[in-house]
Amino acid sequence: MMSYLYSSLAQRETEVRERRQRSQSLSDDLNFSIDHRFLDEDSSLNEGHFVPPGTPEENVPLNPDSQIEDSDEVDFDNDVVDMSFPARAAEQAEHLVRRVLEEAEQAEQLVRKVWEEAWKVCHFSSLPRWLQDNDFLHMGHRPPLPSFSACFGSIFRIHTETGNIWTHLLGCLMFIGVALYFLTRPSEQIQWQEKLVFTAFFAGAILCLGMSFAFHTVHCHSEKVGKLFSKLDYCGIALLIIGSFVPWLYYGFYCEFQYKLIYLILVSILGLAAIIVSLWDKFSEPRFRSLRAGVFMGFGLSGVIPAVHYLVAEGWVRAIYHASFGWLCLMGSLYIIGALFYAMRVPERFFPGKCDIWFHSHQIFHILVIAAACVHYHGISEMAMSRLTLGECVDGAMEDDQFMYIL
Numbered sequence: 001m002m003s004y005l006y007s008s009l010a011q012r013e014t015e016v017r018e019r020r021q022r023s024q025s026l027s028d029d030l031n032f033s034i035d036h037r038f039l040d041e042d043s044s045l046n047e048g049h050f051v052p053p054g055t056p057e058e059n060v061p062l063n064p065d066s067q068i069e070d071s072d073e074v075d076f077d078n079d080v081v082d083m084s085f086p087a088r089a090a091e092q093a094e095h096l097v098r099r100v101l102e103e104a105e106q107a108e109q110l111v112r113k114v115w116e117e118a119w120k121v122c123h124f125s126s127l128p129r130w131l132q133d134n135d136f137l138h139m140g141h142r143p144p145l146p147s148f149s150a151c152f153g154s155i156f157r158i159h160t161e162t163g164n165i166w167t168h169l170l171g172c173l174m175f176i177g178v179a180l181y182f183l184t185r186p187s188e189q190i191q192w193q194e195k196l197v198f199t200a201f202f203a204g205a206i207l208c209l210g211m212s213f214a215f216h217t218v219h220c221h222s223e224k225v226g227k228l229f230s231k232l233d234y235c236g237i238a239l240l241i242i243g244s245f246v247p248w249l250y251y252g253f254y255c256e257f258q259y260k261l262i263y264l265i266l267v268s269i270l271g272l273a274a275i276i277v278s279l280w281d282k283f284s285e286p287r288f289r290s291l292r293a294g295v296f297m298g299f300g301l302s303g304v305i306p307a308v309h310y311l312v313a314e315g316w317v318r319a320i321y322h323a324s325f326g327w328l329c330l331m332g333s334l335y336i337i338g339a340l341f342y343a344m345r346v347p348e349r350f351f352p353g354k355c356d357i358w359f360h361s362h363q364i365f366h367i368l369v370i371a372a373a374c375v376h377y378h379g380i381s382e383m384a385m386s387r388l389t390l391g392e393c394v395d396g397a398m399e400d401d402q403f404m405y406i407l
């Protein structure tokens with residue numbers, strides 16, 4: 001009895017071991033087949049009757065008790081695994097995953113598009129801290145729009161930045177048009193020296209207005225983008241001031257090469273200093289609003305030094321008729337008034353929540369900047385015309401030629 005039991009147990013143990021070996025072998029073959037399918041898309045697996053090398057077709061008869069159900073993919077009659085089953089399964093799974101990913105991507109794009117078009121303006125208190133700039137503007141703020149297409153799409157929506165964006169966008173386009181007209185005049189009308197010095201002014205104006213437009217458009221994208229573009233915006237202001245100095249100094253000290261050079265170096269150093277300060281990370285914070293206005297006002301007002309120099313050397317009459325002093329003073333006043341509006345946040349300070357969309361200080365500042373740039377263009381054009389009537393310098397022609405070489 002006992003011996004029968006022992007032999008029965010031993011037989012059972014052998015059977016279990018054999019089954020384990022068969023299922024391990026089958027599992028290995030299935031894995032190999034799937035791996036092979038992924039490695040080589042064009043493999044003959046696609047033909048439906050691929051038998052990977054080394055498949056133990058004869059050595060691994062399938063156990064009739066196996067969990068694998070009868071199907072087209074498994075040939076029980078021959079006790080051979082048709083490996084097209086896992087290959088097709090892998091292919092179908094891959095296809096399914098690809099479709100799911102494609103549909104998820106389409107759904108994401110749809111959600112993003114709907115969201116980009118459906119955003120609503122919000123209250124100042126709903127803005128994240130990095131977007132909170134002017135608390136006198138209550139409603140109509142753009143929420144963060146972390147996509148450049150949404151930011152540029154917001155140009156056509158009404159919000160607190162609409163006026164800021166369009167004033168400097170149109171101003172920029174206007175100066176591009178004027179610059180193209182001016183620089184394409186034949187040399188009989190405008191000489192290359194004139195074109196060169198006016199280019200400094202045009203470049204400053206176009207860069208300033210263009211960067212300002214870009215800043216107001218994308219500063220709601222994210223804190224990082226907002227900070228970067230605010231720095232570019234301030235650098236643009238410094239470039240406009242430098243560009244405005246160049247033609248005035250060129251014509252104002254036309255026959256005074258040394259002074260011209262000294263003042264140009266001075267302006268360049270001050271401009272560089274303003275740019276370096278602008279690149280300071282905290283410079284764009286609301287608490288430094290007055291400092292910003294002060295830095296650029298001070299830089300612009302440094303023009304008083306060469307202006308007083310000219311006045312003392314040439315007198316009032318020449319200053320007004322040959323150095324456009326009237327236009328110069330008007331330009332300076334417009335910039336100063338604009339900077340004061342900007343720094344004091346007038347009129348929204350007196351009417352909180354009433355100037356959210358139109359007529360707030362930043363828009364007025366933008367319009368005054370464009371007006372000042374137009375006045376300056378007119379002023380330096382008059383200086384250029386006046387220079388034509390005065391003729392070349394009596395003894396300074398050579399010096400001026402030297403200056404043009406340096407330019």
Ligand SMILES: [Zn+2]
Nearest residue numbers: 164212362366
């Ligand atoms: Zn601005």
